[in-house]
Amino acid sequence: MGKFVVQRFLWMVAVLVVVSATTFTLMHAIPGGPFSQEKALPAQTLAQLNKKYNLDSPLFAQFVDYVGDILIPVVMTGKQQKSLDHDYLINLKLPFEDNATLRWMNFGPSFKSTSRTVNDIFRDNFPISFQLGIIALIISGVMGIPLGILSALKRNTIYDYVGMGVAIVGVAVPVIITAPLLQYFFGVQLKWLPLTGWGNPNQMVLPSLTLGFGEAAIIARLTRASLLQVMNNDFIRTARAKGLSERRVIIVHALKNSMIPVVTVFGPAIAYLVTGTFVVETIFGIPGMGRFFVTSITGRDYPVIMGTILIFAVLLVVVNALVDIAYVWLDPRIRYS
Structure with missing residues (x-):
């Protein structure tokens, strides 16, 4: 295990080096610059700005x-x-x-927010994006895993058809469509929830549900398929032959083994739910990193672009490494050389 952890750490460093170098190169390869304007700056002013930064x-x-x-x-x-x-x-x-x-x-420093550094932007706005992503992740797990288990245990029944029908809709419909529909239904028609904003619990429901619904659908389908596969294995038939109750067979033997494929999707899911907040933040008017990242791209704000991509790259590689390590706990047969 120690050797594996060291290997994963070196892999993480290599990935971050490649990501940072590629992003830095592509940023400067795009025509224009951070101080390019419709009306060109005087040459002396532009030279001073370039030297300053x-x-x-x-x-x-x-x-x-x-x-x-x-x-x-x-x-x-x-x-x-x-x-x-x-x-x-x-x-x-x-x-x-x-x-x-x-x-x-x-x-x-930020080239566009002259009174703030990139670290100031991270301190003020990244926690909001992270909070939104974590709430969405919890929603996706709470919705997706039980729905997948129910569909597997009630295979070819109305529960299975309805559950997988909802999951297919969740996979097929992007958040850019889901968000306005939820706003219209719960905000305009029923007037249960506010349309925009962030801070109180009521404002957190719609954006978190919008972001978590698609991942919940993926988790539900994967949980169903994995549980059905495990239920046909020999060790499940052996457990039933020993006289164990169906509930014990499912909870003790089937669920733990069926969760191994599901865990694999949580690594990319966490990265998606945190980075995918950019679109949701724009629609719901949430003051997270999304607004700054989008404006930094259009305004060639190199430090904000680099900083945001590096922060999320670190998050992605760390989560994937933790998911790999979690395999050992879920399945002792897995060993890393």
Whole structure:
């Protein structure tokens, strides 16, 4: 297991290097720049801006400087701490030295939000996107797993047909259609829930349900197929032959083994539900990372683009690694060399 964890860590580092290098290269390859306007800036002003943000250096040098600002921690003392409080995502007081702070992960200034750094944007807006994604993930699991189990246990009955019919709709219909339908039905017609906003529980229901419905449908279909396959295995027939109750056979023997394929989808699901909030945030007017990410692309705000993609890339690779490790607990036969 130790060797496997080390291998996964090295794989994560390699993936992040490729993602960061590819994103950085593609950003600068797109025609235009962060200070390109309909009315061109004077050459002297443009040169000053490029120098201020290090855009006049060779591309490789810019990339090395950017990665260095993120990865290399610095220790600050005295007045330095007050002047640079907002520049670093992680700030830790050092216990062994008075009035000293360890600063780490400087994602740089935003080219468009001149009064805020990228870290300021992350602190204010990323928790909202993350909260929306986690609530949607819980909804998808609470809806999808029981629906899949019910459809499998009641195979070829009205419960199965209705459950899988709902799941097919969830898979086929994108959130850009689901969101307005839910807003119209629950917000306009029934007036049960607010159409937009975020903060109180009522405002969280529609966007979370919109985002979680599609993943719940995928989980339901996968749970049904996996449970039906497991129920036909020899060890299930052996358990029944021993006189175990059907409930015990299903709960103790069938469900645990049928959850192995379902766990595999939770890794990509978490990444999708957190990154997929961009569309939902726009529709429901939620002040998460979605608005800043979209405007950063259209406005060539390189630091915001890079920072957002790297944060979500880290989230994706970490979740996938944890899912792989969870296999061992679910199925002891799985061993990683």
